[in-house]
Amino acid sequence: xxxxxxxxxxxxxxxxxxGKIFQxxxxxxxxxxxxxxxxxxxxxxxxxxxxxxxxxxxxxxGSNRRIFSCDLHAGIATSGLAADGRQIVNRARAEAANFxxxxxxxxxxxxxxxxIASYKHLFTxxxxxxxxxxxxxAVYDEEGPQLYQIEASGVGMRYFGTxxxxxxxxxKTEIERLKLSEMTCxxxxxxxxxxxxxxxxxxxxxxxxxxxxxxxDESQRRHERVPADLHATAETAAKAALEDDDDD
Amino acid sequence: xxxxxxxxxxxxxxxxxxxxxxxxxxxxxxxLNNVNYPKAGGQPFVVDAGHGVGGPHQHTQYPYVTGTxxxxxxxxxxxxxxxxxxxxxxxxxxxxxxxxxxxxxKFTLIGASGEYSxxxxxxxxxxxxxxxxxxxxxxxxxxPTEIYNYLTRVMYNRRNKFDPLWNSxxxxxxxxxxxxxxxxxxxxxxxxxxxVATGFGAHLARPLFREKQYDDMSEDEARALLEDGLRVCYYxxxxxxxxxxxxxxxxEGSTISEPYALITEWGYEAFVNPAAAAVGxx
Amino acid sequence: xRARAKRRSNxxxxxxxxxxxxxxxxxxxxxxxxxxxxxxxxxxSGILILTLSYNVYWQIRxxxxxxxxxxxKLNNLDRKMMLSAGPQQHGGPTQHASWxxxxxxxxxxxxxxxxxxxxxxADTRMSTGFNILTRDxxxxxxxTDKCLIxxxxxxxxxxxxxxxxxxRGIMYKHxxxxxxxxxxxxQMLSNTLxxxxxxxxxxxxxxxxxxxxxxxxVYTYDAIGSYERTGYSCQGxxxxxxxxxxxxxxxxxxxxxxxxxxxxxxxxxEQAVDLVKDCFATAGERDIxxxxxxxxxxxxxxxxxxxxQELKLD
Numbered sequence: 001x002x003x004x005x006x007x008x009x010x011x012x013x014x015x016x017x018x019g020k021i022f023q024x025x026x027x028x029x030x031x032x033x034x035x036x037x038x039x040x041x042x043x044x045x046x047x048x049x050x051x052x053x054x055x056x057x058x059x060x061x062g063s064n065r066r067i068f069s070c071d072l073h074a075g076i077a078t079s080g081l082a083a084d085g086r087q088i089v090n091r092a093r094a095e096a097a098n099f100x101x102x103x104x105x106x107x108x109x110x111x112x113x114x115x116i117a118s119y120k121h122l123f124t125x126x127x128x129x130x131x132x133x134x135x136x137x138a139v140y141d142e143e144g145p146q147l148y149q150i151e152a153s154g155v156g157m158r159y160f161g162t163x164x165x166x167x168x169x170x171x172k173t174e175i176e177r178l179k180l181s182e183m184t185c186x187x188x189x190x191x192x193x194x195x196x197x198x199x200x201x202x203x204x205x206x207x208x209x210x211x212x213x214x215x216x217d218e219s220q221r222r223h224e225r226v227p228a229d230l231h232a233t234a235e236t237a238a239k240a241a242l243e244d245d246d247d248d
Numbered sequence: 249x250x251x252x253x254x255x256x257x258x259x260x261x262x263x264x265x266x267x268x269x270x271x272x273x274x275x276x277x278x279x280l281n282n283v284n285y286p287k288a289g290g291q292p293f294v295v296d297a298g299h300g301v302g303g304p305h306q307h308t309q310y311p312y313v314t315g316t317x318x319x320x321x322x323x324x325x326x327x328x329x330x331x332x333x334x335x336x337x338x339x340x341x342x343x344x345x346x347x348x349x350x351x352x353x354k355f356t357l358i359g360a361s362g363e364y365s366x367x368x369x370x371x372x373x374x375x376x377x378x379x380x381x382x383x384x385x386x387x388x389x390x391x392p393t394e395i396y397n398y399l400t401r402v403m404y405n406r407r408n409k410f411d412p413l414w415n416s417x418x419x420x421x422x423x424x425x426x427x428x429x430x431x432x433x434x435x436x437x438x439x440x441x442x443x444v445a446t447g448f449g450a451h452l453a454r455p456l457f458r459e460k461q462y463d464d465m466s467e468d469e470a471r472a473l474l475e476d477g478l479r480v481c482y483y484x485x486x487x488x489x490x491x492x493x494x495x496x497x498x499x500e501g502s503t504i505s506e507p508y509a510l511i512t513e514w515g516y517e518a519f520v521n522p523a524a525a526a527v528g529x530x
Numbered sequence: 531x532r533a534r535a536k537r538r539s540n541x542x543x544x545x546x547x548x549x550x551x552x553x554x555x556x557x558x559x560x561x562x563x564x565x566x567x568x569x570x571x572x573x574x575s576g577i578l579i580l581t582l583s584y585n586v587y588w589q590i591r592x593x594x595x596x597x598x599x600x601x602x603k604l605n606n607l608d609r610k611m612m613l614s615a616g617p618q619q620h621g622g623p624t625q626h627a628s629w630x631x632x633x634x635x636x637x638x639x640x641x642x643x644x645x646x647x648x649x650x651x652a653d654t655r656m657s658t659g660f661n662i663l664t665r666d667x668x669x670x671x672x673x674t675d676k677c678l679i680x681x682x683x684x685x686x687x688x689x690x691x692x693x694x695x696x697x698r699g700i701m702y703k704h705x706x707x708x709x710x711x712x713x714x715x716x717q718m719l720s721n722t723l724x725x726x727x728x729x730x731x732x733x734x735x736x737x738x739x740x741x742x743x744x745x746x747x748v749y750t751y752d753a754i755g756s757y758e759r760t761g762y763s764c765q766g767x768x769x770x771x772x773x774x775x776x777x778x779x780x781x782x783x784x785x786x787x788x789x790x791x792x793x794x795x796x797x798x799x800e801q802a803v804d805l806v807k808d809c810f811a812t813a814g815e816r817d818i819x820x821x822x823x824x825x826x827x828x829x830x831x832x833x834x835x836x837x838x839q840e841l842k843l844d
Contacts, residue, residue: 069383093383097376225385404686407631408729436686437633439656441664450661 012124024124027152030132031080035208036167036199037066038192039077039136040175041147041160045185045216046138047226048077049192051167051200054207067213067225071096073106073140075213075223079165080133080152088133091119109139109146113156121154134164138213140221167199174198185216189226193234197242210235311363311414313337315348316487317449318359318418319477322442322463323470326427326498327420329359330474332482333507334489341489349495351502353378355423356392357495358399361446362415362434370413373402392421392428396438404436416446422497427463445477448485453477467496479510632684632732633658636819637669638768639680640809641738642780642802643746643761643794647830649802650738650748652680652766653810653841655822665822665843672834673699674709677739678827679719682766683753684732691731694722712739716749716757724755734765739829746794746829761793768813768820775809799828807839814841 008014009022016022035051050066066085067077070092078085095115099107107115116135123130130152137148137156149164150156160180163171174195183191189212196210212231215223226234313335320329335343348367349359352374360367374395381389390398396419406413412434421428430440443457453476460473474494482488490512495504523529636657641650652669655662670680671692679695681688698718702710710718716737723731730753737749750763762780764772783791795802803826810824821841828835 069385072379072382093380097379100379101372101376222382400686400689404690407686410631412629412631433633433686434629435631435633435684436690437635437658437663437684438686438689439664439667441666450663 012126012130021124024130024153027080027130027132028134031134031152031164032166032168034079034081034165035066035205036163036165036171036196037077037079037134037136038163038168038171038175038195039138039147039149039159039161040178040180040183040188040192041145042183042185042188042216043181045140045145045188045214045218045221046147047185047188047192047212047214047216048075048136048138049189049196049213050077050079050211051165051196052209052211053205054209057207061209065211067211069213069223070112071100071106072222073215074109074112075138075215077136077138077211077213078133079136081131084131084133085135088116088120088131088135092116092137095119106141108141108143109137109148110143110158112139113137113148113150113158117150117154117156120150120152124152124154136162136164138215138223140215140223145216163195166201167196170199171195185214185218186230189214189230190234190237193238194241197238198245210238311366313342313346313364314414314487315346315361315364315367316485317445317447317453317481318348318361318416319445319449319453319457319474319481320359320418320420320429320431320443321457321461321470321474322427322429323465323467324463325467326422326496327357327429328467328470328474328494328496329357329418329420330478330492330494331359331361332478332488333491333493334487335364336487339487341487344489344491345507347493347504349493349504351504352395353381353390354501355497356390356395356419356421357497357502357504358395359418359420359446359495360415363413366413366415367417370399370402370415370417374398391423392419393423395419395421396428396430396432396440399432400436400438403432403434403438407435418444418446420495420497422499425499427497448488449477449481452480452484456480475510479512482510482512631729633686634683634732634767635663635685636767636817637682638764638766638772638810638813638817638820639669639682639734639736640764640772640776640806641680641736641748641750641762642776642797642806643738643748644797644799644802645794646740646744646746647799647802647828648738648740648746648748649799649806649826649828650678650680650736651806651810651824651826652682653768653814653820653822653824655820655841656685657819660818662822668825670825670827671696673715673737674703674712674739675833676709676829677712677715677737678829678834679735679737680765681733681735683734687731688733688735691719691722691733691735695719698722712737712741712747712749715739716747716759719749719751720755720757722755723751723753727754730754734769736763736765738827740831744831745792748793759793761795764809766820768810768817771813771816772809775812776805779805799830803828803837810839810841 008016009026012021012023035053037048037050039046039048048067052064052066064082066079066082067075068089069075070089074096076089076092078088092112095112096107099111116137120131132152134152135150137150139146147159147162148156149159149162161175161178163175178191193210193212200208212226212234213223214226215221315335316332318329318331320327329349331348333345333347334341335346346364348361349357350371351357377390399417399419403413414434416434417432419430419432428440429442429444430438431444431446432438442463443454443461445453456473456476471494478492482490490509491507492510493505493507495502518525637653637655639652641648650670654666654668656664656667667685669682669688670678672678673695679692681691695715695718699710699715719735719737732753734753735751739747741747748760748763749757750760750765751757761782762776764776780795783793797805806826807824810820813820822843824839824841826837826839
């Protein structure tokens with residue numbers, strides 16, 4: 001009983017006297033310690049961005065992705081334990097495929113969010129441990145573009161813009177300043193790249209790779225990585241903005 | 249709604265009793281076989297083979313809404329596929345705007361004759377695979393050859409379960425500068441060729457293709473030849489309508505045309521009394 | 531009804547008798563000449579063929595009283611299906627579109643073994659009934675560097691069989707770090723066929739290759755796995771036409787001889803290839819399921835060599 005949990009943190013089946021499930025809190029910690037992931041909903045789509053911390057210079061570029069498609073029209077950005085994230089994505093893909101198989105149409109964002117949330121929630125009730133992964137879900141369905149965040153606790157909520165991971169506080173502040181309802185995704189990509197560069201902590205983490213994806217009218221409502229040229233533009237602009245700030 | 253069973257052959261239609269449905273017919277055919285019929289060959293006019301000839305017959309299911317021939321050929325830029333848009337309900341022209349050609353991924357196109365719901369199911373399988381490819385986003389996508397081989401296995405495995413998918417499929421594709429054209433049948437029979445046709449097309453259109461098709465033919469030539477094929481099929485196949493779509497698969501991807509009609513000519517003397525020149529027919 | 535049946539059968543006989551017998555009579559020319567003189571792309575086209583070969587139905591169903599277990603099973607299945615689903619009519623048999631799990635795509639395979647070589651060949655025509663599906667479909671599949679299989683019959687079964695054998699050959703190589711010997715492959719083919727004893731592969735196979743002593747080997751099979759090593763063999767639609775030629779030209783060694791005699795033919799490799807070409811030219815002349823082209827593979831110490839020979843297209 002060395003930790004503060006004093007015995008109430010050994011399993012998800014036990015509440016602490018304060019009404020907490022410590023395992024879930026710890027899972028949230030794992031998420032809070034990982035590279036930032038942010039998502040914003042613009043007027044014509046959703047943009048996801050991830051600060052993927054590069055653990056070794058020897059790593060092949062583009063490996064260990066953290067943004068995934070789970071259907072043509074839906075994408076997920078993960079933060080937290082990478083392996084847990086992949087598991088969640090697998091589940092999301094299965095849910096999407098199952099829905100399409102049964103109902104013949106693409107799974108609506110709300111439903112997909114619910115399904116992922118329920119899945120995560122199961123692990124706060126039984127058996128092993130909760131998933132140490134925060135999930136940003138970007139969907140473009142009949143209802144329009146939507147952004148959801150699903151936490152380790154199994155709570156899923158819809159957002160205009162949100163962030164998870166290390167730099168979430170700073171990122172959220174920046175997102176709040178954006179006029180999301182007037183912004184196109186093309187502008188959103190630039191904004192997301194800029195924020196990720198801004199919240200990146202050079203002192204603690206050295207290298208990172210910027211991952212950007214979108215699902216919007218321009219991409220025919222498909223979730224895909226932003227085109228290489230736009231990605232490059234966004235990255236250059238973000239770096240330039242950062243240097244301007246430094247100069248000030 | 250499931251149609252009530254009828255005495256006539258579904259394949260030949262009402263009013264025409266398939267020979268095999270009647271023991272007398274069956275016997276007549278068998279006698280024929282004994283005389284000069286090749287042992288390994290087909291039996292003339294036998295559609296519901298086995299009825300009244302060899303004891304209880306096997307069946308598992310029955311095609312309800314069906315499409316007729318699909319024609320396809322190779323040309324200079326890739327593959328051209330064509331078929332009409334009719335969905336027959338037995339011998340009723342039930343649905344007149346059914347698309348029987350569908351793209352799969354970027355480089356492939358499937359055309360289907362036979363049971364339409366089975367075709368839907370097949371497309372569902374393929375869509376799942378292509379969605380999977382999309383999600384993985386690793387630059388690896390199903391090639392026409394892979395799709396063809398996959399379908400071969402699907403069709404063959406279902407026949408092994410005695411629950412066949414009641415289709416003949418045409419797979420056309422263009423990938424890495426090479427065109428691909430193949431066909432898969434209900435029991436898994438498959439082959440690739442420079443031109444293929446399912447159903448009646450194999451009898452009516454392929455002879456034309458054999459005469460005129462060559463792999464370097466221009467798009468216009470290919471279209472003209474394909475339309476000739478469609479036209480003869482329309483003249484002779486009662487389960488067809490004059491509403492066709494032509495699709496092509498090239499390096500640019502696949503495009504399916506809007507439905508359109510062909511100019512037909514019914515004034516030929518041979519059409520007036522088609523039996524006149526064929527002694528013994530009726 | 532009866533009168534109509536009669537009429538129909540008359541019609542058919544008329545049609546049959548009016549099949550143009552355009553096949554040539556050849557003097558002892560080589561097969562190349564045959565083709566160049568009588569190559570015709572139109573022979574299989576036209577309405578005539580349409581009327582004749584509406585549907586192919588090949589039955590291997592045993593007649594009443596000799597039902598195998600397999601078909602009892604199938605019939606049970608039938609009954610279940612009839613009870614559970616599908617339109618039914620009282621007091622009469624259910625009318626369904628019926629289908630056969632088999633087709634016969636024809637084709638002929640020949641193999642001849644010599645002292646240090648093996649020739650294995652098959653035509654490339656694929657047909658169904660009176661219809662040629664394609665003129666360019668190989669029936670031969672390379673299983674190992676020293677072992678090839680050729681299969682006539684139902685193409686889908688043959689493909690499946692070839693794939694199975696190829697896969698197992700690769701798995702064998704991975705676990706034993708050497709290729710499967712021809713003898714082992716022969717046994718495995720037999721086992722594979724017998725595994726489907728009650729729903730057989732409708733494939734007629736020849737296995738040809740070089741055995742561990744470097745001698746040519748030919749294995750010949752029936753559809754359910756009975757097999758024998760011979761000096762030469764022929765399978766498929768042209769079997770009845772070619773086998774007598776081979777017997778006449780080569781003469782099988784009596785299996786009764788003690789000590790057993792080597793079954794390999796005394797021919798040189800070139801003679802064997804020529805014989806095979808002649809055989810196919812002959813079969814192509816009379817068998818409508820054999821034609822278009824023959825692929826001839828020679829397996830010897832230096833590897834596998836392929837050559838082709840054109841056949842008649844009619």
